[in-house]
Each structure stands twice: as structure tokens, then as C-alpha cells.
Amino acid sequence: MVVAYILMVGVPILALLGILDVGRGITAPPSIGGDWNLEFDAASICASGLAKVRQPALNISQSGTEALVTVNDGRAAAFPVTIDGNTLRSQTVTATITGKPGQRVLDGKLDIAGCGPVAFHAVRRPPAKKGGE
């Protein structure tokens, strides 16, 4: 029974430590989930399509390399995006992700008005504090 305990409990615990050590070398996609404030060139001819957008203009629900972007324009239109390295891509938006996890910035082009892409700069809002935090 002692041998069985060592083999079935002790050895796996040691293996777990090894797994955690190996895992530290794995990188995950950059975090972009949360609410984003959007800045864009209001003088752009296509910016009128973004007139209904209120801040935070974007909400991103991220699951690894996939994310769902919801535009805060009253219609709650959502579209999927893919995160490839430090680039965010979809038919609607293309952007580069920069900055540390807590200070992420998006720079790219957004086309939700239908008349053409508008260059934008987006800054992530700090997450809302929950009880106890």
C-alpha cells in the first residue's frame, strides 16, 4: 500500500512540479479582453459612421487567439476577430497590439460604417473593481 501511495500520489505530485516548470516557458496570446476607449480622426469622411459610438467604444471578449468585439453604437453589433501574434485581424478591423498586459494599446483601422476604414487608436480601460478588491 505504501508503494502504491508513493507511485500514485507522490510521483504525480513531482510530475506536477515538472509540468508547472515546463509551462512557464509557454507564451499565450496578448491579453486584449475588456473595454476600450477609441480615438479616431473626426475629420475623416468616413468618421460620420462612428458618430453614434459611445465610450467605451469597444468591448472585447477574448478566448485565447479568438475574440468577439462588440461596438458600443446602440446596436451592440459584434464580430469575431483573430489574434495572430501581435496583430488583430478580421474583415472589419485590423490593428497592432502594443504595450504591456496592463497598458495595452491598439492602433489600426476600423470599418463599421461601410464607407471605408477609419484609422483609430484605442486604450484599454482598467477593469472594474469587484467586491473585496
Add this chain to the structure above:
Amino acid sequence: MPNLFQLVLQVTVILVASRAVGFLFQKINQPQVMGEMLAGILLGPSLLGWVAPGVFATLFPASSLGFLSALSQVGLVVFMFVVGLALNPSELHGYGRAAVLTSHVSIVAPFCLGSVTALYLYPRLSDDAVTFTGFALFMGAAMSITAFPVLARILTERGLVHSRMGTLAIACAAVDDVTGWCILAYIVVLIRVTHVGRPPWVTIAGSVLYVLVMLLGVRRVLPSFERSFRKHGQLSDNVMAVLVMLVLASALATEWLGIHLLFGAFLMGAIMPKSPEFAGYLLHKFESVVVVLLLPLFFAFTGLRTRIGVSGGHGIWLYSALVIVVAITGKLGGSMFAARLSSMPWRDAAALGILMNTRGLMELVILNIGLDIGVISPAMFSIMVLMALVTTFMTTPLLEWVYPARLLRAEPVSTAAERVAVT
């Protein structure tokens, strides 16, 4: 201010759906709680939001979910108190090495397999705001949990609660749950201290002090409730109010410490006096409102956060299959082999493994905490909810196959498992 009409309408729809699906599941020999869990998913974006997006948006607009969440959290606080109340350390005595080996393996095996799976899933379903250690430990803890109340309900319904296998399953599930919650508390602290900015030693020292106060101080006061019960045959409304206040104070203490309010409620229940009459009385007092009203709200809130097939990309079904296979292999396989090594016959060992594989709503509780603190992504949450549903659903038919009713061998072992079958 909440839109009261909308809130009451939501509660009504949720209760109707949960009772209806729960009833249907009882008809196919599934625990009612399984149907209630599924009803929550059906009301969410995975089904209602998919087939009738207009109805879904009208019934559950995003702006209204805060109130539903608050109600379901209150229900969970009471439920965790009930789960802690149902745990009885004396039930662990008398099983010796078999219980020790089986319960420890039933935690370690799925924990390790969950962590190995994290090596594959972390770069695909997580992000760099979460450390691999936090993600892997959470995956391990979520894989190793057992739904203690659902397990007790299944054992009671099948008349296995007095068998050696049944009582061993109850004992192992109790050990698993306590261990699982301790690991989860550690993970929550690990994640939160990196975001809150509070020095870790404040949380650690505060937690140690809190546990000492509960075990050495509050625990000594609690028998007075039992004495009042024995004297009057019941607890007066004022005494019940004091008890509820203690539960809430304990929950608030752990929330303030940065662990989670559910841990406080659970510990309060765990240190309550355990005489069958007193514990049974309290369970009876609490379970109606919790089981009938508040837990369905929690299931619905979980369902509203679950987006099966909606998020996570095309690979979500592959990841789901992987997680389900790993969860079953680790929990069912690990428990079964450990029980067999403890000289239990193969049939009993397999039945024990099947029972330990039941994750039920305890898994949903843990997953909601994981999503709240951001250690798992929405897609990972949906995958794990699916795993919880599958492992809970498969328990009864697998048990009937391995341990048919005609083979039931009731043994005269004293246990309080019937009274813990709260859901």
C-alpha cells in the same frame, strides 16, 4: 434601480424552465439537478440566444444581469453553507487506508492530467494576463472536484448509501471537496494579489487569523445553537437570524481578505455541530428556498455566461472532447484503480470511480469563480461547463450498467449521507 417587472419575469421564466426540464430528467432516471443545470444552459446564448435572439435580448438584456447575478450569489452563499454543514469528518473514520489512497489519488490523478492538458490549451484558450501556473492549477482543481451533494443524492436514490462502496464514495468526495476548495482558495489569492496591489502577506496573515478565529473562537460558540434546538425542538426566528448573520459575516470576512465570499460560507457550515438531528433540521430549514428558488437562478446565470459553439473558434469542439476525455480518465480512472488497489472488487471500484466522476453544480460554482477572477476565458468556461454536464449526465446510466439494481448489497453501515443529498 432594477426593472422589477423584468427581474420578476426572469425569475418566473427560470423557475418554470428549471422545474420542467428537471421533471423530464427525473423521468429518465437522472437527478433533477442535472435537468436544472441544463435548463440554465438552454435559456442562455447557446440555445435561446441562438434560435430566438430577439426574445433572448428582450428577456435577458445585458443591463439586467447584474441583479440576477446578485440574487444567484446570495443563493450560493447559503448553498455553500449547506454543503459545509453536510460535511461530517466522523464519516471519514473507519475507512483507513482505502479512503486515504482512493481520495488522494482521485484528486492527484485528474489534477495532474488537467495540468498536462493546460500545456496544450494555455496558448490556445488563455492570454498573457494569466500566468501558466494560475491557469494550470485552476484546470487541475476544476478537474478534480466532485459534486458531493449530487453524489449523495444519486447514492440515496439508488439505495447504495449504506453500502461499503457508497460510504467510501461519500468519504472520498468529502475529502476531495475540502482539498479542492483549499487549492482554489490558494489560486484565488495567487491571482488576486497580483491585481489588487495589496501585499500578499496581508491576505495570507489575515486568512490564517480568520481560520484560527473560526476554529478556536466561533466554533466554541456554535454548540449553543444546538443546545437551543434540543431545548425547544426548533430554533426561534431570532436565533435563526443570528445564525444567518454569522454565515454572512464569515462570507464577508473571506471576501474582504481577497479569497472569496463562498469560502467563508463553506467554512461556517463545516464547523457547525454535526449531530444528525440538528444538521438535518438546519438543512431542512435552508434547502427549500435554496433548491427551489436560488440555485435555479445560479444555473440560469451560469447558462447566460455559457456560449457553447458561439465563442472559441472552430477548435472549441475538439478542445471540449479533449477536456471531457481527460476529466473522465483522471477522475473515474484514477479513483477506480486506487480503489482496486485498496482490495475493493472491480465492480465496486468501477462504481466508485463513476460516482467520483460526478461534478455537477460544484464544478459550476468553481468555474464561475474562475471566470470572475479572469483565470479562464469565456470559451474555456463554456468547455468546462460542457464537461460538467457530460460527467454528471453519464453517472446514473453508467452506474446502472456497472452496478445494476439487482446487485445492490446494503450493508449496515451508519452514515448521514441521506441528509446531505440536498440537490
